[in-house]
Amino acid sequence: KAGVTQTPRYLIKTRGQQVTLSCSPISGHRSVSWYQQTPGQGLQFLFEYFSETQRNKGNFPGRFSGRQFSNSRSEMNVSTLELGDSALYLCASSTGLAGGQDTDTQYFGPGTRLTVL
């Protein structure tokens, strides 16, 4: 079974620009979560999408947004980029279904390394 894929793997943008990152979950998984990872803050949860709806949200400003399509693929958008947005953005997929012990087991993609200049 193919794993989680993310595109692009690397991005360089300048302040004020916007960026869109893409994530394709494991086949059959309906939940996609997004995380930002920086050396100083560790792994921080952005939001989770399940069946095209945002189900959980972290504590990030509105410049960070996302969406999920009917095939469970998800995109994350960051508008008006700031230097502090430079980070590794990780996508994780899980079944997301209620019931069963493995519904919250998350499998990560390779990440997108975003550098803001």
Added chain:
Amino acid sequence: QKEVEQNSGPLSVPEGAIASLNCTYSDRGSQSFFWYRQYSGKSPELIMFIYSNGDKEDGRFTAQLNKASQYVSLLIRDSQPSDSATYLCAVSPGGSYIPTFGRGTSLIVHP
């Protein structure tokens, strides 16, 4: 606020030794516990998950869970230099809830 605490390390052990990584959590309602390994510049990779009190073994890895004391640990037997990485602990109430991640412990296995 749910918290997951890990010693940032680095934890340095000689090759062949047992590495012991610990994690404590604040939410008594937690049901699912995960250990991820993350190499520098790479994404986290799931090593093990555990749901019941006691030990769970998988090859050289053993996860130990004590819900009464609110801690979970990971033992790595016969440590190898290739085990050098950051180990992330994650804790969840279970079901469709998102796990809370610790900041990770850096492990260095020296020859």
